[in-house]
Amino acid sequence: MTKRVILITGASSGMGYAATELFAKHGWHVYAGARRVEKIPTGPSIQPLHLDVTDADSRQQFVEDALADGLRIDVLLNNAGYGEFGPIEEVGLDKVHKQLETNLVGASELTKLVLPQMRQQGSGRIINNSSIGGDVYSPLGGWYYVTKRGLNVWSDVLDTEIRQFGLRSIIIEPGGTESSWLDIAMSNALDNLTAGSPYTPLAEGTRKLLGGMLKTAEATSEDLAKVFYRAATERHPKRRYYFGLTDRMLARFARNHPGMFHEGMSLIVGRLTRNKS
Numbered sequence: 243m244t245k246r247v248i249l250i251t252g253a254s255s256g257m258g259y260a261a262t263e264l265f266a267k268h269g270w271h272v273y274a275g276a277r278r279v280e281k282i283p284t285g286p287s288i289q290p291l292h293l294d295v296t297d298a299d300s301r302q303q304f305v306e307d308a309l310a311d312g313l314r315i316d317v318l319l320n321n322a323g324y325g326e327f328g329p330i331e332e333v334g335l336d337k338v339h340k341q342l343e344t345n346l347v348g349a350s351e352l353t354k355l356v357l358p359q360m361r362q363q364g365s366g367r368i369i370n371n372s373s374i375g376g377d378v379y380s381p382l383g384g385w386y387y388v389t390k391r392g393l394n395v396w397s398d399v400l401d402t403e404i405r406q407f408g409l410r411s412i413i414i415e416p417g418g419t420e421s422s423w424l425d426i427a428m429s430n431a432l433d434n435l436t437a438g439s440p441y442t443p444l445a446e447g448t449r450k451l452l453g454g455m456l457k458t459a460e461a462t463s464e465d466l467a468k469v470f471y472r473a474a475t476e477r478h479p480k481r482r483y484y485f486g487l488t489d490r491m492l493a494r495f496a497r498n499h500p501g502m503f504h505e506g507m508s509l510i511v512g513r514l515t516r517n518k519s
């Protein structure tokens with residue numbers, strides 16, 4: 243059987259790191275990209291490559307390096323991402339652009355680079371690591387949730403366009419998962435506050451809320467790597483994958499009862515800010 247091939251973005255940490263190891267363990271050839279190339283796992287069937295998903299030349303080089311070996315591309319796992327947290331009023335436009343470029347536009351541009359090869363093969367999957375944040379939200383994550391909700395819509399549209407070629411676009415919606423994500427998002431939330439910001443109590447409250455939720459998260463990055471693997475290998479892949487029932491139910495509740503979800507979140511936020519004032 244020919245070796246299956248996957249391109250993974252954000253392979254230097256968390257879920258992308260775990261996915262690189264898991265797919266390699268299952269005998270796949272892995273082209274693993276990240277900016278911190280030295281942190282990408284190594285192994286006989288892992289090719290660590292420098293990749294900045296926000297940089298057009300870097301994206302082009304990443305895909306060219308993968309195609310240069312003359313192999314197929316069975317899966318592109320768009321996983322690279324981070325949370326540019328901070329109150330909407332105070333997050334600078336440069337940070338907004340960086341957030342959109344990393345989590346959404348970069349994924350789309352990389353996808354465009356692999357689709358010709360996949361169409362030629364008549365098979366292939368684009369697996370997009372979104373978040374339950376594609377359905378639910380909290381304060382301070384405005385632009386992050388925009389990218390994840392956007393990625394969901396983008397993936398669904400793409401899926402309707404590429405199924406005719408035997409290809410699929412799939413969304414994974416992780417809930418709280420052990421990785422560097424929370425520390426980066428919360429440090430951004432503090433960095434994005436202006437001096438003497440009126441949002442300081444909200445930022446502290448939200449940090450506790452999300453920190454508490456994510457610290458008790460059941461999922462590890464290795465758990466999510468297994469979900470990616472299912473999405474890559476199931477004969478009839480689903481449009482959405484979740485790690486656990488709680489994530490699935492929470493996302494479904496927010497989708498089906500947006501008003502109730504919003505009022506519930508506003509109540510929690512009201513408590514967070516009252517406690518701080």
Ligand SMILES: NC(=O)c1ccc[n+]([C@@H]2O[C@H](COP(=O)([O-])OP(=O)(O)OC[C@H]3O[C@@H](n4cnc5c(N)ncnc54)[C@H](OP(=O)(O)O)[C@@H]3O)[C@@H](O)[C@H]2O)c1
Pocket residue numbers: 251252253254255256257258275276277278279293294295296321322323324325344371372373374375415416417418419420421422423424426456463
């Ligand atoms: N952890 C959670 O609770 C959670 C929940 C839902 C969804 N997610 C999503 O899951 C994905 C993976 O995050 P994680 O939890 O594994 O976090 P992580 O440990 O912080 O890993 C993020 C990865 O993204 C890469 N990355 C960031 N900016 C990049 C860029 N411009 N170009 C290339 N790579 C870049 C990082 O690599 P370099 O810095 O080396 O480039 C790193 O490998 C993200 O899309 C995140 O939004 C996470």
